[in-house]
Amino acid sequence: MLNDIDHESRIGRIVEFALLEDVGVGDITSEALVPVGQRGTAEILCKEDGIVAGIEVAGLVFKYSGEGIQFSPLLSDGVFSERDRAIARLKGPTSGILRGERTALNFLQRMSGIATLTRKYVDEVKGTHARILDTRKTAPGLRVLDKWAVRLGGGDNHRFGLDDMILIKENHILAAGGIVNAIQQCVRFIEEKHLNVPIEVETRTLEEVRTVLAGPPVQRIMLDNFALQDMHRAVDLINHKIQVEASGGISLLNVRSVAETGVDMISVGALTHSVKALDLALNLCSNS
Numbered sequence: 001m002l003n004d005i006d007h008e009s010r011i012g013r014i015v016e017f018a019l020l021e022d023v024g025v026g027d028i029t030s031e032a033l034v035p036v037g038q039r040g041t042a043e044i045l046c047k048e049d050g051i052v053a054g055i056e057v058a059g060l061v062f063k064y065s066g067e068g069i070q071f072s073p074l075l076s077d078g079v080f081s082e083r084d085r086a087i088a089r090l091k092g093p094t095s096g097i098l099r100g101e102r103t104a105l106n107f108l109q110r111m112s113g114i115a116t117l118t119r120k121y122v123d124e125v126k127g128t129h130a131r132i133l134d135t136r137k138t139a140p141g142l143r144v145l146d147k148w149a150v151r152l153g154g155g156d157n158h159r160f161g162l163d164d165m166i167l168i169k170e171n172h173i174l175a176a177g178g179i180v181n182a183i184q185q186c187v188r189f190i191e192e193k194h195l196n197v198p199i200e201v202e203t204r205t206l207e208e209v210r211t212v213l214a215g216p217p218v219q220r221i222m223l224d225n226f227a228l229q230d231m232h233r234a235v236d237l238i239n240h241k242i243q244v245e246a247s248g249g250i251s252l253l254n255v256r257s258v259a260e261t262g263v264d265m266i267s268v269g270a271l272t273h274s275v276k277a278l279d280l281a282l283n284l285c286s287n288s
Helices: 005-023 028-033 055-065 094-124 143-152 170-176 179-193 206-214 228-238 255-259
Strands: 039-046 070-073 085-093 131-133 166-168 199-203 220-224 243-247 265-267 280-287
Touching (some): 005 094, 028 094, 055 070, 055 085, 085 094, 094 280, 166 170, 179 206, 206 220, 220 228, 228 243, 228 255
Parallel strands (some): 166 199, 220 243
Antiparallel strands (some): 039 280
């Protein structure tokens, strides 16, 4: 992931800001208690089963938090860890390790929680052809990390932002005076601006699905909060002409049933908007 120059630069800025936010002008507790020049070792432990995500980001945190900290991953991003397993070791200035501890754990715990929940959804739909997608319901400023964690959990990314796909939703349809007008305006806009982006239309009823199918061609239809019976009917109506995404009210309890309707994608806001952090800890082992 960090081989991508743009993402590496963006993630580096996120890490620097997070450290500035936490450390401020200095870690005054460590300055008061840790002798100058003291060196130590530490381990990051996974305290519950889950998918590890954010190892590379944690490495950046310790790279920026103190000179000479050796960060040694014991697991790669996207790998399952059982409870009480060490996932990384650190060696270097004790003050630097403590300075980066909370920031590194914050990134690791959130990303690992997202990856772990995503894997549960992906496992639930195995054997169908449905793919699990995230949404834009991410923590402000952390979207690149949230969406990376989804991929590490086996999911796929929906659009990253407002500039890489046209997604015509309920409020757009109202503002444009109807679905057909909205689609026509978007098609003209793409042609005039010479854009190469797909168009997706959100629908709430079978009648709206029929309207989209009868209008200018689009690349994807979203079935928003459809009952399972209507979702089956919509998939039959669309009949593989374009991609179908299910969205709204998706949970681990019903995602399998949704996938079995034949939809191509299922978007789940809960992957990132209400994720439970994975329980991790950093333990200082010794001073040297």
